[in-house]
Amino acid sequence: MDDDYCSWIEFPKSSKEYVAGIKAFLENAFPIYAKGQEMKCPCKVCVNRYWHLQTIIYDHLICSGPSPLHMKWICEVSHTKVDGSNDVMEGFEDNLGEMFKCTGKKFRDLENDYESLTNAEARKFYRHVREGKQPLYPGCTKFSRLSFLIKLYHLKCAHGISESAFGELLELIKDAFPDAHLPLSLNAAKNMIKDLGLHYEKIHACRNSCMLYWGDNKDKEECDNCGVSRWVLPAKKGSDASHAGQVIRKVPANVMRYFPLKPRLQRFFMCKDYSKLMTWHDVGRQKDGKLRHPADAQSWKTMDAIYPDFSSENRNISLGVAADGFNPYRSMNLSHSTWPIILVNYNLPPWLCMKPENLILSTLISGPESPRNSIDVYMQPLIAELKEMWEVGVQTYDALADEDFNLRARVLWTISDFPGYAMLSGWSTKGKLACPVCHYETSSHYLKHSKKMCYMNHRKFLDPAHKWRMDTKRFDGTIEKGHTPPILTGTDIEELLSGYVNQFGLKKKKGNSQKGCPFKKKSIFFDLPYWKHNPLRHNLDAMHIEKNVCDNILGTLLNMSGKTKDHVAARKDLQEMGIRKTLHPVLSEDGTHHEIRAAIFDLSNKEKDVFCSVLKNTKLPYGCASNISRYVHTKERKVAGYKSHDAHFILHYMLQFAVKKTLKAEVAVPLMRLSAFLRALWSKVIDLEEFKKLQTKIVEVLCQFEMIFPSAFFDIMVHLLIHLTSEAEVGGPEHVRNMFGIERYLAKLKSYVRNRSKPEGSIAEGYIAEECVTFCSRFLGGDETTKNTVCSTVFERGPTQAEYHIGTRRNKDGIMIHLEDADWKAGPSLCFVQ
Structure with a gap:
């Protein structure tokens, strides 16, 4: 050993120096690691597997000697003072010590208070601190056991290695390197990694989406609205008729999964690089009067002006809420709709905020049917936490500033497709008043023969002096005297819906106070104190x-x-x-x-051939679009x-x-x-x-x-x-502000499905594992290429000099880069070969 405090372990077992070192180790280790009067023995025979009394461990270490896997740990603990003045996390190059420090839980605090820590989270964290500091093999200074396992799990997630292949790979490494301190099975590896991640909660719901068994209703057995049982009831079958309608085994009829928001927002500030990016909207953004980021727009500025106490802390987070449904089975033959609710972090630069690793899965609503209007029922935990994050906040450790601060959060708007717009806002997007922006002044006309509504009369948006307003021949035969409809503000909607009674589930109550109103509900977002002041509450999806x-x-x-x-x-x-x-x-x-x-x-057949040939034979820069020519069918003269x-x-x-x-x-x-x-x-x-x-x-x-x-x-x-x-x-x-990034993220969630009978459970477990790997990768050193395969690296970018150009270009290293992901003063124009 190079260190002076480890020299005693090289002495003969009968020497005074060796005996003194063993006594010092046991005196320091037992107050920390013992349970009751026993501790795991680190001798060559026990190898930290069996629990013994202090006297027995002393005999084992004197007779058999310490295990090579735990020799360095014994030296450190023997030198560590009982008051915890020596930081035992130092020594590895993978920054695990920094990661544990950034959680706000100091190792020395855990060391002192370990006997008083009775909650499972503290014990779990303490166990991982111990495992994280163990070397991969005796004498290894490059990797700890935890960092190597996380990097190995990186490769599994990045390259789609199956679970069986990953388990066999662990066995192969263990056989080739017997001294390597690795888990013996895949399940042990997964549990070790997942324990570092963040948890989620299972919340039971009424099978008809009437209510959640959450909060004050968590102990109820039946729905208050429809009276349906909370549990799955056995069917009536022959001799078992006497048990029909009785709950034999309590299986919930409907389960949603909620991922708590606070720890996931705090996590952004645990990494110094990301902590710096979390203030980009205020510090790093170029402020020249042009629109580059939502912070440059009117909605952000209006909310900052109304609530200056929120904007005074530039680390407070502005969020977007996105919702959409998807079929997790990758098959159109099966009808199943799973609805995730995803949060977008707009504090980050525009090239990072829609990246998959920066999106936060908040709620997972189980299928097989869409929640429709009852989506508000499932959003109650999220809205309650968002309300608390606005009014109270949460104490958060900033790794960059090395200080605690009170973190608050707000929601700027929602992102969804047009049917999802109706579910989130409450405005019916069908019928005569389908346009939520024109609202009551929507110009619509029912086409008797086509049997559909049409929405024309766009002349009312023209300048009042425009000549087309007087044109009766080429339009609908009338002179247009209308004007642009005023915007319906949040305050206006609150007044319109005052006294409105929300009704969710299948069993509707009679006597709705707002019968005939185009609003089908009062959105749950109005429970947020600031929501009525948002200039833009719901986005129209341009995609x-x-x-x-x-x-x-x-x-x-x-x-x-x-x-x-x-x-x-x-x-x-x-x-x-x-x-x-x-x-x-x-x-x-x-x-x-x-x-x-x-x-x-109308086009002739020859003109259709030319039209299709232009789309078919267009040559596009590599990577900027898919092969559109495969969708052009020249013989049938169609694009499908x-x-x-x-x-x-x-x-x-x-x-x-x-x-x-x-x-x-x-x-x-x-x-x-x-x-x-x-x-x-x-x-x-x-x-x-x-x-x-x-x-x-x-x-x-x-x-x-x-x-x-x-x-x-x-x-x-x-x-x-x-x-x-x-x-x-x-x-x-x-x-x-559109669904492109969200739809790509849904494809990623779909890839997590392994058990087709429980798709939502598979998605939740896969998300937790990926979330943990992404979190740890921000602290681990080593090859950047490995990190990029799972999550994008934190990279700096200068002020934008010009608009982005569609296409690709090779950087100085010869790597092909999408021009949408890099700043260039000039870019290649789009080339067409006709």
Whole structure:
């Protein structure tokens, strides 16, 4: 041994120095590690497996000597003073000591108070401190047992190694290196890693989603609303009829999983690098009047002005709440909808806040059916904790500042698709008043023959002096005198819903005080004291809007069966409305059916071939989009099967080339203007003065569409395009307020499913394991490549010099980098080969 305090262990077992060292070890170790009067013996025979009295351990160490695996630990403990003045976590290069320190629980405090610590969490933490400091093998200074196991688990998660392969790998390492201090089985390894992570709670719920057995209702056996039992009741079968309706084994009928928020927010400040990034929105953001981050937008600034006590601490966290359902079985034959509720941390830079490792899974609602309006029932624990985080906060240790502070949190808005918008906000997104932004002034018309609602009349958003307001021939035959509807504020909604009675579950109570109101409930978010002051409470999802608009455009231009909006019923609707007489259907010569004339947007077969060939043969930079050509079927002259990101790319870049070669200018120009509008809206950096121009552009584009396409084309998703500009101005850049990042995260949650009979349980366990690995990886040193495979490294980035360009480029090391993930002063333009 190099250290002087370890020299005694090299002396003969009969020497005074060796005996004195053993006595010092036992005197220091027993007050810390003993349970009652016994402690695990670290001799060569027992190898820290068997419990003995102090006198017996003394005899074993004198006769057999210490185990090589525990020799260094014996030396350290023999030198450690009982008051804990020596920090036993020092010595390894993996920063495990720093990780334990950043939790706010000092090792020396645990050492002194170990006998008084009776809770399971403290004992578990203390055990991992001991295991974490043990070397991987005798004499190893590079890895501890814990750090090596975590790095090995990194590889499993990153490369999808099966559990059986991982277990066999552990056995192989153990056989090849017998002195390696590793767990003997996969389950032992998983338990050791998961214990370092954060827990989740199982909360029982009514099978009809009426209530939670939580809080004051946790001991109830039946639902207060529908009277259904909390437990699964056995069915009536033959001789067992006497037991029908009786609970033989208490199995809950419905279980949700809640992941407590406070420790997960505190975890961001346990790593110095992330603690620095948590103030980026205030310290690192470039403040030049341009829109780069939600902190640059009106909503953030308004909330800061109303609540200056919150904004005075730049470490307080601003969150977004995202919700969506997915089928965990990867099969359309099985109907199952699992609903996770995910939190987005907007304190981080825009290139990190939507990364999977920075998203927080808050609630997991079990299927097989969507919770619909009753999602508020399952959100009660989250809202209660968010309310406490706003009013009280939680004491948090900041590793960068090396101090404790009171951490608070707030919710800025929700992110969801349009049906999810109705579930979270309470506004019905169907029928005459489907637009939640236009609210009671939504312009809608029922199409008798198409049997659907259409949403037109976009001229009311034009400037009052615009010439199109007086045009009766090319529009609906009237002079437009309307104006832009005012925004319905949170305070207005509270007044409208005062006295509204929420009704959840299947059994509804009669006598709703707000019958006929477009609100189906008062959202649970109004329980948050600040929610009514939020300028933007719910986001319209641009991803799904673009997908639906792309479907309408491609289906109508290519006249795809079942997708086109130009058909006989649509032409009859125009005839009944008395507009666009050139498009009215005519009776066939035999008088048996109606025929429709070619419209200005109709394409011949040759033009459809050219349109499809442009989409088919477009060459794109590597990595910026999927292979869209596989969705283009030239023989059938249709585009089908493409995903949301494909629609995003088609609308932004490819559509303009296709329509320029095939359509007349009257139709091609509005479609090209739509592409230019969407590209500008999705820019990473936007000048605030550009929003007025963008709003004028999209209003004119939709008005031009009204002159071209039939009324059936204008479903609610086409209409919502007109509100995206105002939401971006209030909320911030579009790419941090849409479902792209959330949908990718749902695919990751889906990959956790191992037990198909319990998908939600598999997801919860997989998330906890991944969460623990991500947390530990922020403290472990070593190869950065290994860390990047599981979670992105914490990297610094300078102020953005220009807008991002779509494409890829090689960095100085020759590695291909997406230009969306790096700042460049100039980037390659998008190249098309036609």
